[in-house]
Amino acid sequence: MSTFSVRKLALAVAIVAGSTLTTGPAQAAPLTREHYSGTNSFSLDDCGFLIEGTTTFSGVFMLKQGRAGDPTPYLFDNYSHDTVYTNPATGAWFTIHGDGLFKDLHIVNIEGTIYRFETIEVGQPFVLRDSAGRVVLRDRGRLQTSIEIDTLGDSDIDNDIVIDGSFQLLADNGRHPGFFADFCAIATDLIG
Numbered sequence: 001m002s003t004f005s006v007r008k009l010a011l012a013v014a015i016v017a018g019s020t021l022t023t024g025p026a027q028a029a030p031l032t033r034e035h036y037s038g039t040n041s042f043s044l045d046d047c048g049f050l051i052e053g054t055t056t057f058s059g060v061f062m063l064k065q066g067r068a069g070d071p072t073p074y075l076f077d078n079y080s081h082d083t084v085y086t087n088p089a090t091g092a093w094f095t096i097h098g099d100g101l102f103k104d105l106h107i108v109n110i111e112g113t114i115y116r117f118e119t120i121e122v123g124q125p126f127v128l129r130d131s132a133g134r135v136v137l138r139d140r141g142r143l144q145t146s147i148e149i150d151t152l153g154d155s156d157i158d159n160d161i162v163i164d165g166s167f168q169l170l171a172d173n174g175r176h177p178g179f180f181a182d183f184c185a186i187a188t189d190l191i192g
Contacts, residue, residue, distance in 0.1 A: 030062045030063065030064055031062075031063045031064060031065055031073055032061070032062060032063040033060070033061070033062045034060070034061055034062075035058075035059070035060050036057075036058065036059055036060075036061055037056075037057065037058035037059075038056075038057060038058075039054065039055065039056050039057075040054070040055045040057070041053065041054045041055075042054075042055075046184060047183070047184035047187050047188060047192065048184070048188070048192070049087060049089065049188075049192055050087070050088055050089065051085050051086070051087060051187060051191070052085075052086050052087075052088050053083055053084065053085045053086070054083065054084050055081055055082070055083040056081065056082045056083075057079065057080065057081040057082075058079070058080050058081075059077055059078050059079035059080055060076075060077070060078045061075075061076070061077050062075075062076040062077075063075060063076075063157075064076065066107065067107075070107070070109070071151075071153070071154055072107050072109075072115055072151050073157065074103070074104045074107065075102075075103065075104050075157075076101075076102075076103045076104070077101070077102045077103070078100075078101050079098070079099070079100055079101075079102070080098065080099045081096075081097070081098050082095065082096070082097050083095065083096045083097075085187065085191065086191070087191040087192065090191065092131065092190065092191035093131050093191060094128060094129060094130050094131060094136070094187075094190045094191060095128070095129050096126045096127065096128050096129075097124075097126065097127050097129070098123070098124060098125045098126040098127065099123050099124055100121055100122060100123030100124065100125045101120075101121070101122050101123055102119065102120070102121045103119065103120060104117055104118070104119050105118045105119060105120055105144075106118040110148060112153075113150050113151050113152055113153040114148060114149070114150050114151075114163065115148065115149055115150075115151055116146055116147070116148050116166075117146065117147055117148075117149060118144065118145070118146045118170070119144070119145050119146075119147075120142060120143065120144050120145075121142070121143045121145075122141070122142045122143075123140070124138065124139060124140045125139050125140075125178070126138075126139050126178055127139075128178070128186065130190055131190075136186065136190070137177055137178050137181060137186065138175070138177075138178075139174075139175065139176045139177065139178040139179065140174050140175055140176075141172070141173050141174010141175055141176060142171065142172075142173040142174055143169070143171070143172055143173075143174075143176060143179070144169075144170040144171035144172075144173075145167065145168060145169055145170055146166075146167070146168045146170055147162060147163075147166050147167045147168070148162070148163035148166035149161065149162055149163065149166075150163065
């Protein structure tokens with residue numbers, strides 16, 4: 001799993017199908033900058049019944065050069081996503097929409113190729129609505145987290161390894177009930 005995915009998963013609740021981001025110093029030219037968009041379909045069977053999902057997403061992703069010659073890049077992602085979750089047996093459905101910014105604030109070398117990444121995610125990472133359009137769960141505000149990752153000493157984020165037990169929630173400013181939500185309980189209540 002990539003650092004990009006791992007950093008996001010450290011923040012995400014099971015119901016969030018989002019992206020990730022980070023930024024380096026303002027004067028640094030991006031190593032990579034791209035606008036992205038797409039659609040992804042998937043199936044889940046962890047809740048005792050089949051759930052089919054379709055996510056449409058878009059955003060701007062950047063990798064910025066590490067500081068002081070360090071090869072570890074800073075991630076930045078300004079994202080938007082919409083997902084429809086459907087129970088194919090009944091046709092019942094609900095949606096999740098999100099807009100946010102996820103970025104690395106600080107990257108500190110712990111030792112060797114192990115780094116601590118301090119990140120923030122701001123915005124509304126998700127708003128869960130039932131099929132009538134009523135808001136069931138809304139996350140908004142700012143989350144600041146920390147996680148340790150072995151980068152293996154290169155700038156390839158696809159081979160990074162998360163250090164077990166290193167995730168820390170440093171600040172929770174706003175309302176983030178989804179951070180502790182039980183996806184299966186919500187899905188069962190809405191479409192099960």
